[in-house]
Amino acid sequence: MKICYYPGCTLKTKAKDLDVYARLSAEALGVTMEEIENWQCCGAVYPMARDEIATKLSAVRALDYARHHGGKLLTLCSACHNVIKRTNEDMRSDKDISSRANNYLALEEPYRGETQVLHYLELLRDVVGFGELKKKVVKPLNKKVGAYYGCLLLRPSGVMAFDDPENPTIIEDFIRAIGGTPVVYPFRNECCGAYVSLKNAELPKKRSAAILESAKEKGAEEVITACPLCLYNLQVNGGGILPVRYFTELLAEALGVKE
Amino acid sequence: MTREEQKENLLRMSGTDVRKCMKCGKCSGRCPAYHEMDIKPHQFVSLLAQGKIEKLLSGKAIWSCLSCMACVERCPRGVAPAAVVEAVRDTVVRMQGANGIRAEDIPPIVDELIPQQLLVSAYRKYNK
Numbered sequence: 001m002k003i004c005y006y007p008g009c010t011l012k013t014k015a016k017d018l019d020v021y022a023r024l025s026a027e028a029l030g031v032t033m034e035e036i037e038n039w040q041c042c043g044a045v046y047p048m049a050r051d052e053i054a055t056k057l058s059a060v061r062a063l064d065y066a067r068h069h070g071g072k073l074l075t076l077c078s079a080c081h082n083v084i085k086r087t088n089e090d091m092r093s094d095k096d097i098s099s100r101a102n103n104y105l106a107l108e109e110p111y112r113g114e115t116q117v118l119h120y121l122e123l124l125r126d127v128v129g130f131g132e133l134k135k136k137v138v139k140p141l142n143k144k145v146g147a148y149y150g151c152l153l154l155r156p157s158g159v160m161a162f163d164d165p166e167n168p169t170i171i172e173d174f175i176r177a178i179g180g181t182p183v184v185y186p187f188r189n190e191c192c193g194a195y196v197s198l199k200n201a202e203l204p205k206k207r208s209a210a211i212l213e214s215a216k217e218k219g220a221e222e223v224i225t226a227c228p229l230c231l232y233n234l235q236v237n238g239g240g241i242l243p244v245r246y247f248t249e250l251l252a253e254a255l256g257v258k259e
Numbered sequence: 260m261t262r263e264e265q266k267e268n269l270l271r272m273s274g275t276d277v278r279k280c281m282k283c284g285k286c287s288g289r290c291p292a293y294h295e296m297d298i299k300p301h302q303f304v305s306l307l308a309q310g311k312i313e314k315l316l317s318g319k320a321i322w323s324c325l326s327c328m329a330c331v332e333r334c335p336r337g338v339a340p341a342a343v344v345e346a347v348r349d350t351v352v353r354m355q356g357a358n359g360i361r362a363e364d365i366p367p368i369v370d371e372l373i374p375q376q377l378l379v380s381a382y383r384k385y386n387k
Contacts, residue, residue: 010376029369044380045326048345050274055383081374155328165332191291191327198368198381199360203295228374236372 003123004066004073005033008080009041013227015077017245021252022076028255029128029136033074036065042083044229045195053100060101062112076120076248078152078227082160085117089159114249118155119162121170121226121250130177138256140179145184145250146242147171147191148211160177165189166212168186171224174247178254187214192238201237208238216242216256265312265350272346275339277308286330288338296320299332300340307343319349322359326384352387359385 011019021200024143026033038049038060047055062084066073075081090097093111102110118126125132149168157165168189193204212234214225225231234244252258270277286300287293298306298318306315321344330340350355360381369378373380 009379010374014372014374015376020364032313034313039374041379043383045383046325046374048339048342049275049349050271051272052349077376079380151325151329155332157332162356172283191325191329194325194327195377195380195384196292196323196325198365198377199293201368203323206291207291215340229376229380232372232374232377236370 001030001129002034003034003118004036004069004074006036006039006042006062006075006080006084008039008075008077009044011077015231015246015250018076018226018228020250021248021258022245024257024259025255026123026185028257029124029133031128035068036062036069036073040122042080044079044083045241046083050097053097056087056090056097056101057105059084060105060111063088063091063106063113063115063117064105065202066115067111067151067240071114072116073117074118074120074123076226078150078225079229081117081119082152082178086156086159088113088115088117119226121153121174122162124174124177125170130173131209135179137178137254139147139254141175141250141254143180144183144219144221145175145180146185146215146218146223147175147188148215148223148225148230148234150227151189151191151194152227154189173253175224176183178251180250182222183215183218185214185218185220186238186254187211192230194229194233194238196235197233204237205239208233209241212238212241260310262310266307266310269307269312269315269343269350271338272349273307275341275342275345276340277304277343279336280304280338281336283335285333285335286287286338289329289333290327291327291329292320292323295323300344303343303347304338304340315347316351318347320344321351322385325347348384349387352385354379
């Protein structure tokens with residue numbers, strides 16, 4: 001099957017591993033990720049103020065493109081997923097935001113949240129299926145891995161509807177499917193310190209070290225994430241307590257497609 | 260703008276009903292930036308409800324909020340403290356010369372690994 005794919009700015013530059021291994025793995029699983037035309041940066045943070053319209057338009061353009069090309073939009077970066085999914089909900093349910101965005105964009109047909117936004121992990125769980133994924137594994141992981149969810153995939157859960165926000169299991173199920181042993185630790189859905197590291201690095205240092213210490217204490221040998229900013233904070237501000245990689249790299253290894 | 264108009268503006272921008280707050284403190288209890296904040300998440304909600312706008316606009320906590328949505332997730336009354344923080348922060352950075360970061364401060368702290376996502380998100384949050 002083919003699916004529209006929104007890579008986002010960081011996956012083209014500092015987070016190439018997240019993108020490249022996702023594409024190789026998807027092909028091995030029978031899914032072709034078709035990068036959408038003329039995508040623009042999503043803005044990296046969802047603008048919460050209800051009078052912010054211009055900052056949501058790039059997400060709406062991507063969503064509208066996907067509506068006309070299969071109806072689904074695949075995301076991979078946690079931040080893009082958060083911004084695009086929350087904007088999609090605004091376009092579906094918030095008349096004020098939706099009418100102002102549509103008035104500006106003047107699309108042939110107003111966009112009202114028709115596209116289904118799907119994160120790569122949801123594709124693995126709900127479209128491919130973890131059972132099917134397990135059958136395609138040629139090199140089981142055989143490692144104790146801590147899933148790091150962070151904030152963006154889970155919250156606000158009413159809109160994201162990704163997993164249980166307090167006790168998620170999707171990444172643990174993923175680790176099991178590729179032959180690893182998931183390590184559940186208390187800090188896996190705590191914030192890494194996010195963008196505050198540009199303003200005050202002390203906060204992300206404390207947060208990231210606490211996350212990695214928590215994973216190490218429970219026996220994790222490494223930690224995986226879907227977010228370039230989490231990876232950066234955990235690696236640079238986390239004090240090197242544990243190695244941190246993108247989940248797609250482990251997937252590609254397990255499927256035998258890592259080059 | 261009068262104080263009443265500023266209050267209305269903040270309520271409209273945040274889109275949340277601060278009158279629903281029952282002061283249980285779960286938002287602040289869950290906040291990962293609590294110790295960095297001069298105004299705590301539950302206080303953002305109550306200060307706005309009371310119309311104490313000067314205090315809100317002069318606080319420093321807007322620079323520490325991570326927008327992690329933990330406060331929103333835990334609120335048993337459906338209030339969104341993070342949306343109040345964002346409304347206050349946007350109100351501040353929309354003023355002349357009130358941006359939270361300056362372009363000239365960035366190059367010295369940028370390392371080779373810094374993801375675009377960090378630069379874009381910090382600029383979106385701290386500058387207009």
